[in-house]
Amino acid sequence: MPQEIGKQGENPESEQLQSEQSQLEGPQSGCSQGKQPQDGRSQSESSQGESLQSTGSRGAFITFEGGDGAGKSTHIKFLARALEQCGYSVVRLREPGGTQAGEALRQVVLDPSYEGLSAESELLIYEAARAQLVKEVIAPALAAGKIVLCDRFCDSTIAYQAYGRGLSRDFVQEANLFACQGIKPDRTVLIKAPTSARKQLERATRAQGPDRIELAGVEFHTRVREAFDAIAASDPDRVRVVVSASRKSETARLVFAAVADCVGWDANKLPFDEHFFEQANKIHGASRRKRGRQS
Numbered sequence: 001m002p003q004e005i006g007k008q009g010e011n012p013e014s015e016q017l018q019s020e021q022s023q024l025e026g027p028q029s030g031c032s033q034g035k036q037p038q039d040g041r042s043q044s045e046s047s048q049g050e051s052l053q054s055t056g057s058r059g060a061f062i063t064f065e066g067g068d069g070a071g072k073s074t075h076i077k078f079l080a081r082a083l084e085q086c087g088y089s090v091v092r093l094r095e096p097g098g099t100q101a102g103e104a105l106r107q108v109v110l111d112p113s114y115e116g117l118s119a120e121s122e123l124l125i126y127e128a129a130r131a132q133l134v135k136e137v138i139a140p141a142l143a144a145g146k147i148v149l150c151d152r153f154c155d156s157t158i159a160y161q162a163y164g165r166g167l168s169r170d171f172v173q174e175a176n177l178f179a180c181q182g183i184k185p186d187r188t189v190l191i192k193a194p195t196s197a198r199k200q201l202e203r204a205t206r207a208q209g210p211d212r213i214e215l216a217g218v219e220f221h222t223r224v225r226e227a228f229d230a231i232a233a234s235d236p237d238r239v240r241v242v243v244s245a246s247r248k249s250e251t252a253r254l255v256f257a258a259v260a261d262c263v264g265w266d267a268n269k270l271p272f273d274e275h276f277f278e279q280a281n282k283i284h285g286a287s288r289r290k291r292g293r294q295s
């Protein structure tokens with residue numbers, strides 16, 4: 001059983017997405033310098049962002065997983081903003097999507113009017129979008145030393161197409177390997193909602209109505225949630241479970257801690273206050289479904 005972080009308190013269901021865009025304030029000072037740059041310079045001579053990029057070392061690849069409506073987009077937004085304010089160069093992506101072809105494939109695979117789409121076709125669409133994203137965006141960004149945050153990746157395919165749809169897990173794994181071309185996440189944050197699959201689906205579909213996958217039913221989504229638990233249990237070094245059971249800002253701090261060793265910051269010394277989270281949350285609402293490639 002993997003360690004679950006943040007599993008206490010009430011989930012503030014009353015916190016709604018803000019619909020208006022707002023301008024965030026400029027860079028904050030005071031980010032702790034958790035990781036010594038590898039080029040011999042002292043921490044004071046180099047921002048954390050530079051420390052990954054200036055050494056020519058590969059960046060960090062962090063994926064977010066979880067059921068629909070768990071809170072992935074919310075926490076990616078917070079993490080991206082926090083990293084940027086600490087000087088890191090961040091690329092924010094979602095799957096399926098993130099490329100021109102991937103966004104077109106997303107339209108197809110999520111469109112409820114394609115109700116006859118087979119599980120096999122569905123798998124290949126997700127893998128096609130992924131192969132394009134890896135080649136066109138993720139691999140070059142990592143080579144340039146950037147931090148890549150991706151809303152869903154291969155674990156979603158295991159959870160939805162293998163456990164959910166019932167396709168062969170071995171085949172899905174092979175297809176994932178083929179699409180990823182050797183790229184693997186350094187860390188995966190599994191966001192878990194402390195509610196039932198039914199409530200979680202309601203939360204996911206409240207704003208825009210259900211997409212084709214969200215229409216697959218509560219039993220399907222229960223299997224998906226169980227699959228994520230099984231994946232986390234089988235790979236605890238990579239997958240950290242964060243339960244979004246308290247205020248968004250509290251959950252976000254758990255996420256910041258869950259990626260600390262990957263990005264090299266000291267999560268206990270980060271300078272982000274409630275105002276930071278309120279501002280970041282406002283931007284999140286307006287950008288969520290509109291943009292494919294979010295950097």
Ligand SMILES: Nc1ncnc2c1ncn2[C@@H]1O[C@H](COP(=O)(O)OP(=O)(O)O)[C@@H](O)[C@H]1O
Pocket residue numbers: 011012013015016017066067068069070071072073074075203204244245246247248251288
């Ligand atoms: N602690 C929390 N963490 C994240 N989201 C929360 C939390 N509490 C409530 N929510 C709400 O849950 C909804 C789904 O969040 P979202 O980030 O869009 O999920 P996902 O990307 O996993 O589908 C949003 O309306 C969000 O405001």
Ligand SMILES: Cc1cn([C@H]2C[C@H](O)[C@@H](COP(=O)(O)OP(=O)(O)O)O2)c(=O)[nH]c1=O
Pocket residue numbers: 066067068069070072073094095096110126152153154156157158160161204213214
């Ligand atoms: C990446 C991926 C996503 N999916 C599903 C999960 C989601 O229901 C959907 C992506 O829609 P999206 O709106 O991005 O998800 P969320 O509601 O969690 O923010 O595609 C798969 O079935 N297989 C996959 O490989």
